[in-house]
Amino acid sequence: MDSNTYDDDGYEPYIPLAQRKEARLKKLATWGANAEKQRLIQRQKEREEQEDEEREEQRRKDKARKERTLLLEAQEVHSKRAQEEAGKTADQKAQEADEEILAAIASRRKLASDMELAKGITYTEALTTSWRPPHYIRNRSEQEHAGIREKFHILVDGDDIPPPIEQFADMKIPKPLLEDLKSKRIFSPTPIQIQGIPAAFAGRDLIGIAFTGSGKTLAFCLPLLMTALEEEKKLPFMRGEGPVGVILCPSRELATQTYENVQQWCNALAKDGNYPQLNSLLCIGGISMKEQGHILNQGLHIVVATPGRLIDMLSNKRFTFNNCKYLCMDEADRMIDLGFEDDVRNIMSFFTRQRQTLLFSATMPRKIQDFAQQSLIKPVLVNVGRAGAANLDVLQVVEYVKQEAKMVYLLECLQKTAPPVIVFSENKNEVDDIQEYLLLKGIEAVAIHGSKSQEERQYAIKSFKSGAKDVMVASGVASKGLDFNDIQHVIIFSMPKEIEDYVHQIGRTGRSGKTGIATTFVNMNTPDQTLLDLKYLLMEASQKVPPFLASVEDPRIAQGGALKGCPVCGGLGHGISNCPKLEDAQRRQMASHRGNDTGGGGY
Numbered sequence: 001m002d003s004n005t006y007d008d009d010g011y012e013p014y015i016p017l018a019q020r021k022e023a024r025l026k027k028l029a030t031w032g033a034n035a036e037k038q039r040l041i042q043r044q045k046e047r048e049e050q051e052d053e054e055r056e057e058q059r060r061k062d063k064a065r066k067e068r069t070l071l072l073e074a075q076e077v078h079s080k081r082a083q084e085e086a087g088k089t090a091d092q093k094a095q096e097a098d099e100e101i102l103a104a105i106a107s108r109r110k111l112a113s114d115m116e117l118a119k120g121i122t123y124t125e126a127l128t129t130s131w132r133p134p135h136y137i138r139n140r141s142e143q144e145h146a147g148i149r150e151k152f153h154i155l156v157d158g159d160d161i162p163p164p165i166e167q168f169a170d171m172k173i174p175k176p177l178l179e180d181l182k183s184k185r186i187f188s189p190t191p192i193q194i195q196g197i198p199a200a201f202a203g204r205d206l207i208g209i210a211f212t213g214s215g216k217t218l219a220f221c222l223p224l225l226m227t228a229l230e231e232e233k234k235l236p237f238m239r240g241e242g243p244v245g246v247i248l249c250p251s252r253e254l255a256t257q258t259y260e261n262v263q264q265w266c267n268a269l270a271k272d273g274n275y276p277q278l279n280s281l282l283c284i285g286g287i288s289m290k291e292q293g294h295i296l297n298q299g300l301h302i303v304v305a306t307p308g309r310l311i312d313m314l315s316n317k318r319f320t321f322n323n324c325k326y327l328c329m330d331e332a333d334r335m336i337d338l339g340f341e342d343d344v345r346n347i348m349s350f351f352t353r354q355r356q357t358l359l360f361s362a363t364m365p366r367k368i369q370d371f372a373q374q375s376l377i378k379p380v381l382v383n384v385g386r387a388g389a390a391n392l393d394v395l396q397v398v399e400y401v402k403q404e405a406k407m408v409y410l411l412e413c414l415q416k417t418a419p420p421v422i423v424f425s426e427n428k429n430e431v432d433d434i435q436e437y438l439l440l441k442g443i444e445a446v447a448i449h450g451s452k453s454q455e456e457r458q459y460a461i462k463s464f465k466s467g468a469k470d471v472m473v474a475s476g477v478a479s480k481g482l483d484f485n486d487i488q489h490v491i492i493f494s495m496p497k498e499i500e501d502y503v504h505q506i507g508r509t510g511r512s513g514k515t516g517i518a519t520t521f522v523n524m525n526t527p528d529q530t531l532l533d534l535k536y537l538l539m540e541a542s543q544k545v546p547p548f549l550a551s552v553e554d555p556r557i558a559q560g561g562a563l564k565g566c567p568v569c570g571g572l573g574h575g576i577s578n579c580p581k582l583e584d585a586q587r588r589q590m591a592s593h594r595g596n597d598t599g600g601g602g603y
């Protein structure tokens with residue numbers, strides 16, 4: 001057996017009893033001392049615990065008191081705020097909401113190319129050109145300039161504004177162009193041209209606002225033609241070079257019309273024999289660019305475009321903006337409106353150097369003007385009449401027509417004037433229905449809207465312009481900027497939600513100094529706010545306000561609010577918080593991200 005096994009088995013060495021007793025006594029003695037010590041410790045511990053408990057209790061009480069105070073304070077603040085809110089008028093509340101929206105608009109990234117934004121490039125001086133006003137105009141005093149502006153109701157804003165010039169000849173416009181203008185019975189400049197052309201000729205960035213049909217197209221095309229002439233004369237453009245400038249339009253139809261004007265002026269110059277041939281390109285969706293291939297094989301001076309196709313062409317390097325220094329946006333408020341501005345920034349990103357930027361429109365609400373102004377370089381603002389006001393040469397008639405009676409009443413309305421007449425509807429299906437109805441009634445009518453093919457749209461415009469068709473039924477597409485000869489009557493079958501659209505639609509008549517009538521159908525389907533916008537617009541233009549429209553009350557009056565126009569859309573009958581344009585802008589923003597210029601028209 002192994003001894004180790006025993007060790008593990010509880011072996012105890014022997015200790016004598018006396019020794020064991022003594023040891024136990026010693027142990028008991030220490031135990032006694034320990035017990036006393038333990039008691040003391042225990043008592044101390046209990047005291048401390050009690051103190052802890054008392055402190056904890058005190059803390060709990062303090063906390064509860066504090067919480068009660070905070071709660072009370074919060075309640076007080078809350079009730080005070082509630083009292084304040086209750087004390088605020090609806091107008092004050094609306095104003096606060098408006099301010100929030102305005103702040104959001106103001107925080108938009110400024111309009112500049114990605115490179116400029118990334119590198120923080122800002123230009124401080126406008127581009128310079130070799131153009132100078134004649135010395136006798138330069139010698140006039142500022143007061144004399146102001147007198148001319150006053151005479152033509154031209155408002156200006158900006159630094160070092162070039163002088164207004166009352167005669168085309170004094171603007172140093174080439175003779176063949178003057179002759180061409182004369183052939184179209186254009187003898188002297190309109191107010192927007194009197195101030196806009198000299199400012200643009202001087203190389204200045206420009207915001208030009210003037211009512212529909214007041215000759216804005218010439219005001220932004222002439223400066224580009226002059227710049228192109230100057231550049232071509234300096235060093236002729238070879239294949240792959242150019243363009244010098246680009247004109248952006250919100251719809252294919254408007255781009256086509258502007259391009260046709262530019263081409264006519266280019267031809268007039270070339271025909272004279274003393275001026276070089278300037279080449280222009282129409283760059284819009286829905287057409288094959290092959291037909292214009294020969295232009296791309298020469299030096300290119302001017303491009304007229306809708307944004308989508310332009311971005312395509314630039315991205316595919318069909319031409320570049322390396323020599324481009326002029327960018328004009330027609331109907332510019334639409335272009336830089338919430339939702340479309342990304343495309344504009346994208347286009348700007350193709351510019352490699354400073355450009356002259358011009359924005360023109362009949363409607364440009366204050367906020368869009370402010371935003372645009374921040375993005376331009378030392379801009380000149382030229383304003384003829386209130387932005388968004390109706391053309392005073394249009395007699396505006398608003399009629400209450402029940403929905404089901406509209407078609408029959410339309411026939412009656414068509415008797416008011418001789419053709420050509422435009423009928424506007426907001427809805428594509430309704431446009432088709434109206435055309436069908438008119439055709440059934442034996443009226444030569446064409447229709448145009450965003451879902452029609454490019455060929456159908458071109459055919460409609462061509463046959464209506466040539467006089468082959470008497471009536472054109474159109475959706476909003478045809479309302480912006482299209483210049484048809486002698487339209488005497490515009491019928492608005494369904495009133496657009498945005499008053500700006502109404503202003504553009506009635507503006508297809510009463511152009512270049514002629515008069516025209518606009519008849520608008522409204523009924524209980526027309527929102528009160530739209531009716532209010534319309535009522536104020538009629539009052540502003542000193543038009544007759546029918547009783548049913550006069551009776552539409554403005555809730556802002558009851559709330560004691562100020563009757564300011566909406567800074568987002570310019571409508572006079574509402575504030576920002578219920579602006580129809582903001583909703584639409586969001587919708588369009590989403591649409592524009594899905595890609596534009598694929599079907600509807602530029603936008």
Ligand SMILES: Nc1ncnc2c1ncn2[C@@H]1O[C@H](COP(=O)(O)OP(=O)(O)OP(=O)(O)O)[C@@H](O)[C@H]1O
Binds near residue numbers: 210481482
């Ligand atoms: N100085 C002028 N005198 C007479 N007619 C002019 C003059 N300038 C332009 N016009 C003519 O006036 C018509 C309207 O011009 P334009 O289309 O440029 O107007 P607009 O201001 O651009 O209108 P909108 O805001 O509707 O686009 C055109 O037929 C044009 O030829």
